[in-house]
Amino acid sequence: MKKTTALLSLTVLASMALLSRGGGTPFGVGPAWAAPQQAEGQKPTTWSSREEYDAYMAFTGEKDPQKRIGLGDAFLQKFPNSFMKDTSLVVLMQTYAQMNDVPKAVEAAHKATQANPDKLEALAYLSFVFPFVFKGDDPEAVTKLSQAENDAKRGLEALQKIKKPDSVTEDQFNQYIKGQRANFNGCVGFVALQRKDYAAAVTSFKTAGEDNPADVYTFYRLGIAYISGEPRDYNNAIWSLSRSVSLAKAGNNPAAPEIEKYLRSVYINCHGNDEGLAGILAQASG
Numbered sequence: 001m002k003k004t005t006a007l008l009s010l011t012v013l014a015s016m017a018l019l020s021r022g023g024g025t026p027f028g029v030g031p032a033w034a035a036p037q038q039a040e041g042q043k044p045t046t047w048s049s050r051e052e053y054d055a056y057m058a059f060t061g062e063k064d065p066q067k068r069i070g071l072g073d074a075f076l077q078k079f080p081n082s083f084m085k086d087t088s089l090v091v092l093m094q095t096y097a098q099m100n101d102v103p104k105a106v107e108a109a110h111k112a113t114q115a116n117p118d119k120l121e122a123l124a125y126l127s128f129v130f131p132f133v134f135k136g137d138d139p140e141a142v143t144k145l146s147q148a149e150n151d152a153k154r155g156l157e158a159l160q161k162i163k164k165p166d167s168v169t170e171d172q173f174n175q176y177i178k179g180q181r182a183n184f185n186g187c188v189g190f191v192a193l194q195r196k197d198y199a200a201a202v203t204s205f206k207t208a209g210e211d212n213p214a215d216v217y218t219f220y221r222l223g224i225a226y227i228s229g230e231p232r233d234y235n236n237a238i239w240s241l242s243r244s245v246s247l248a249k250a251g252n253n254p255a256a257p258e259i260e261k262y263l264r265s266v267y268i269n270c271h272g273n274d275e276g277l278a279g280i281l282a283q284a285s286g
Helices: 014-020 050-061 065-078 085-098 102-115 120-133 141-159 170-194 198-211 216-228 234-250 256-271 277-284
Strands: none
Touching (some): 050 065, 050 085, 065 085, 085 102, 120 141, 120 170, 141 170, 170 198, 170 216, 216 256, 234 256
């Protein structure tokens, strides 16, 4: 199936921004704009100056994406040790994604995880976009697969550490967790699929599908995993691919015709013709 570069639009609950750092006021209590005393080597936990705060607010408040990137680069260059470094890099990541510059968005996301290995927004973006940009013939394919697996597993670990903000309902929080967990497990499954570890791929994709039963690509890749293993599991492959086709059509996904073409070839290879396929597609759409 031909892959197209995907743009991830990260629309997370506004209050989730508080999950990566504590609540409270930006400057705490004490003399205005006073830089806190910190032990040598300790990471800062608040603004170093009014200048840093103003520069950050100007950067994140800028509406024009191109100007925001310039302000963000200038902020990070002037305040390389800012306690908001990881968050600033996430803002740059989202801005590049908004501009459909996926390579730059990925670069910013990696920098964010270097600054904070548990930066959930960056890990989520990397895990979402990786299956769409990975190329099997890349000379660094093995290294990139390992990195993607590490990012996804790190994301799953980070997800277990977050606590529900008071401003978010239990249902909203659970839906957020499920969505992110599906994203990370989907990436783990994709890595296993590329390594031809089909049993592991099936396990990860099934878990992802339970958390997000409406994802086209989870069921498409699950179908491939079923049909690629030995012995080939045609029944589960056909059902998973049928579910993918139904979801793609319902969502007007442009990949629907290609997925359906692949499903038909798998079905005919199993049954000799496509008789009965329409009925399975109807059931899968229910």
